[in-house]
Amino acid sequence: MSKSPLRRLTEQIALASMRPPISPQILVNRPAIKPVNLDGKRVLLTGASSGIGEAGAERFARHGATVIAVARRRDLLDAVAERITTAGGKAVSMPCDLSDMDAVDALVADVEKRVGGVDILVNNAGRSIRRPLAESLERWHDVERTMVLNYYAPLRLIRGLGPGMLARGDGHIINVATWGVLSEASPLFSVYNASKAALSAVSRNIETEWGRRGVHSTTLYYPLVATPMIEPTKAYDGMPALTSEEAAEWMVTAARTRPVRIAPRMALAAKALNTVGPRWVDALVQRRRRGDPPKPAPGDVVET
Template structure:
């Protein structure tokens, strides 16, 4: 038991980001208009509360209106400023309606996502998996950027924060090929934003989250009991991104595996393949992937 606790603590250490921001003057978030998607639960809900506590005006967007209303009510009860916007971001017409409603924002956080754990051959046989993951994870963020970035450029200041996954950095993500591809696409656009628009005062940050204990991973039994960061911990990454505008925030493990990929890509494939085999064996022992009673789609 002690050995397992030590192993879990070491894995959590690898999930934490590299501390690179000493000496950077933080941006005052008071009065900043922040649009945060996927705000009804998990990291998004916690981040919405934290950003409001920093004095930001939060436009909280999510599909699940009842949960979203609860989050906004908590913020307002604590003296914060927040507005709930119910929208299914997989529908691009609803994305455009969100842009029209908020008019302009200082910070856009593309957090809403859909994750599907499935072998590549099965995902390709279920084409709607590809379409619905890309719709929410890539097209919706790009559409929000399309609607809100011109105003940022015109004002000479703005920040786009895109939420990716740590697996984007080493590239290979067995069992999550479609999900990882959607996040890799978003990551690529995110970097271009800062490269092309940085001189105009508009910057971007990509956050490469590790495993986080949220409703999104609940259906995957293989993750039960594994080391994971909490929504509280990872919401702080968003707040840090808003204040300091780093190019990326990534866990130590992801950066280390990226380095391995540069010098020995086949070695990396072996490492990730064995890790996937262990998870699949664990899933089989725990009863595979079965949603708990009352479980619903966790796309926010």
């Protein structure tokens, strides 16, 4: 069924709010005055077997970077690397279970041995939980695994690869978060947002502590992105969302310009409103959520 003109206009407005005001953010927040040439850069990208990570791997390769593609599924990862190399790019697939800290340490050692370290680390892999807080707290294993994949694993990679960047006096760490970290008031996403908020805090302080030593950080506060990660969640059906390709372009923009953050317009507006009038935000959210809380549904917990 075709969409009405009003529906199409509404979706276009929603999508516009999801896109970042790139120029102001780059001009104000970036330490790289001249865009970074990605040709020859070694880029380690987690969650590279599908969605944003897959699209990001292909884009980095088109800019001449050597992509170290990391994910759990070897078959999918090898397929991504093969497409890149067939197109004339450079890619190495390195399967890793990022929930296993020993495996993460082994990955770092293997990367150092095979490619001599990385210039850009993109912490993209993650786990999403969409569930009321009370139910999340009753499923503690989900809480712990979310923190492991969204916070501990990225931190472990930074721990392993950061010293090499500091020794070389150059490096960039790109951390994927969510716009809900800035807006704060995001019902059903308490655990997920908390894990990303922890990563966001570390990401910001990398810039303050390591920036003068040549190692920079960027946090990407993504809105909803149409990826395999959200497909099982029926609540997202029909909702406006960025494409994986659009989201991947944020990664490349971040790598070339090194801003402190890239965030959608709606996140910046929500953060401002939450700062000056948190009770207004509470009232708006509560008004939208009148009625019984949603029942748990398949797809409420998804990993990429």
